[in-house]
Amino acid sequence: MDQNAPDAYTVRAAIALAVRAPSVHNSQPWDWRFSGRTVELRADTDRRLRQADPEGRDLLISCGCVLHHFTIAAAALGWATHIDRMPESAVLARIELVPRDPREEDIALATAIPRRRSDRRRYATRPLTAWEENRLARSATDHRAMLRFVDDAPRRAALTAAAVEARGLHRADPDYGIELASWSGRRYATDGVPARNAVLTTAASLGRDFSDAVLTDTEAQDGAALTVLSTADDTPLDRLRAGEAASAVVLTATRLNLASCLVTEPLELTCTRGLIRDCVVAERAEPQLVVRIGHLPDGTPPLPATPRRPIAEVLRPLGHYGIGLPIPVQQHES
Missing domain, CATH: 3.40.109.10 (NADH Oxidase)
Incomplete structure (x- = not known):
C-alpha cells in the first residue's frame, strides 16, 4: 500500500466540498473516479442541457468550476494536485494527489466553499x-x-x-x-x-x-x-x-x-x-x-444552500473492469 496516497475517506471529504461548486441550472454534470493517488474528472453528458447548451459550453465551464473547487479542498486537507487536463477524450482531468502541508490561502478559500x-x-x-x-x-x-x-x-x-x-x-x-x-x-x-x-x-x-x-x-x-x-x-x-x-x-x-x-x-x-x-x-x-x-443590502438574510446529489452518485472506483478501492458511503448527507 502506498503510504503517500490518500485514503478513500480523505478523497470523499474533498469531493464532498468540491461538489458545492456552481453549475448551470445546478445540474452538477460531473462524474468522479478514484483509485490510489489518482482522481479523474469526467463529464456526465446525460446532464447536458440540450436546449440551453447545445455545444456543451456550459457543461465544460461547470466541470471547470468543480475541478478548481476540488484542488482547493484537497489542498486544505494536505494534498497538492498535479493536473493533466483532457488527457484523453473521455477524461476532462486526471489528478495526481501528492502530500503537501496546507497553506493559509488554501484553508481560507476552502472555508469559503460552504458559504x-x-x-x-x-x-x-x-x-x-x-x-x-x-x-x-x-x-x-x-x-x-x-x-x-x-x-x-x-x-x-x-x-x-x-x-x-x-x-x-x-x-x-x-x-x-x-x-x-x-x-x-x-x-x-x-x-x-x-x-x-x-x-x-x-x-x-x-x-x-x-x-x-x-x-x-x-x-x-x-x-x-x-x-x-x-x-x-x-x-x-x-x-x-x-x-x-x-x-x-x-x-x-x-x-x-x-x-x-x-x-x-x-x-x-x-x-x-x-x-x-x-x-x-x-x-x-x-x-x-x-x-x-x-455587496448585499444591509440586513439581507443569507440564502439557503442549494441541494447536491449524494456522493455515492458522483464518486466511483477507478480501475480495470471496475475494480478499485472501495468508496465508503454514508447513508445521510449533512
Missing part, C-alpha cells in the same frame, strides 16, 4: 474598492483567464442588451422553456434550482426566467459590479479553464464577504455572445461568462 451562494438578488449600490477589484482580477489571471470590469455606460448597456435579447429568444423557444421548467422550481430534488433560490426577473435584469421563483429584489437599483470572464481562445480546454477561473473568482469574492453570481445565458446564443465579444470585451478575447459581484 458561497449563487445570489441572483440585486446588490447594494456600494462600489467595490480598487483593492477588491485587483484581488478578483488576479484570481482569474492566475488561471489563464481575464476578468474585465464593465464600468462605462456604453459597455454596460451592450451587456444588458445582450442579456435581454438572449432571454427574449429563449422565451420564444418552447423546447427551451420545457427544459428550463424541468430544472427549476423544485422543492425536494437533489439538483436543479429550487424556487427559494430563484428571483423574479425584471425587464432589464441579467437573470434567467427560472420557474416558480419566490424571491423579489430588495433594492430598486442593482449596484452589482458587472464583469466578463474571457479566455484567449475558445477551445474545450479554454472553456474548462474558464470554469476554473470562475470558481477562483467567486471563492475569492466570498472570502472578501462579497456576493456573487455566474451568468451564462447571454453567452449561450451565438448572436448575443458575438455582441458581448465585439461591444463589451473588444480585446480579441472570447467571452465565456458574466460574473455579478457586489
Whole structure:
C-alpha cells in the first residue's frame, strides 16, 4: 500500500466540498473516479442541457468550476494536485494527489466553499474598492483567464442588451422553456434550482426566467459590479479553464464577504455572445461568462444552500473492469 496516497475517506471529504461548486441550472454534470493517488474528472453528458447548451459550453465551464473547487479542498486537507487536463477524450482531468502541508490561502478559500451562494438578488449600490477589484482580477489571471470590469455606460448597456435579447429568444423557444421548467422550481430534488433560490426577473435584469421563483429584489437599483470572464481562445480546454477561473473568482469574492453570481445565458446564443465579444470585451478575447459581484443590502438574510446529489452518485472506483478501492458511503448527507 502506498503510504503517500490518500485514503478513500480523505478523497470523499474533498469531493464532498468540491461538489458545492456552481453549475448551470445546478445540474452538477460531473462524474468522479478514484483509485490510489489518482482522481479523474469526467463529464456526465446525460446532464447536458440540450436546449440551453447545445455545444456543451456550459457543461465544460461547470466541470471547470468543480475541478478548481476540488484542488482547493484537497489542498486544505494536505494534498497538492498535479493536473493533466483532457488527457484523453473521455477524461476532462486526471489528478495526481501528492502530500503537501496546507497553506493559509488554501484553508481560507476552502472555508469559503460552504458559504458561497449563487445570489441572483440585486446588490447594494456600494462600489467595490480598487483593492477588491485587483484581488478578483488576479484570481482569474492566475488561471489563464481575464476578468474585465464593465464600468462605462456604453459597455454596460451592450451587456444588458445582450442579456435581454438572449432571454427574449429563449422565451420564444418552447423546447427551451420545457427544459428550463424541468430544472427549476423544485422543492425536494437533489439538483436543479429550487424556487427559494430563484428571483423574479425584471425587464432589464441579467437573470434567467427560472420557474416558480419566490424571491423579489430588495433594492430598486442593482449596484452589482458587472464583469466578463474571457479566455484567449475558445477551445474545450479554454472553456474548462474558464470554469476554473470562475470558481477562483467567486471563492475569492466570498472570502472578501462579497456576493456573487455566474451568468451564462447571454453567452449561450451565438448572436448575443458575438455582441458581448465585439461591444463589451473588444480585446480579441472570447467571452465565456458574466460574473455579478457586489455587496448585499444591509440586513439581507443569507440564502439557503442549494441541494447536491449524494456522493455515492458522483464518486466511483477507478480501475480495470471496475475494480478499485472501495468508496465508503454514508447513508445521510449533512
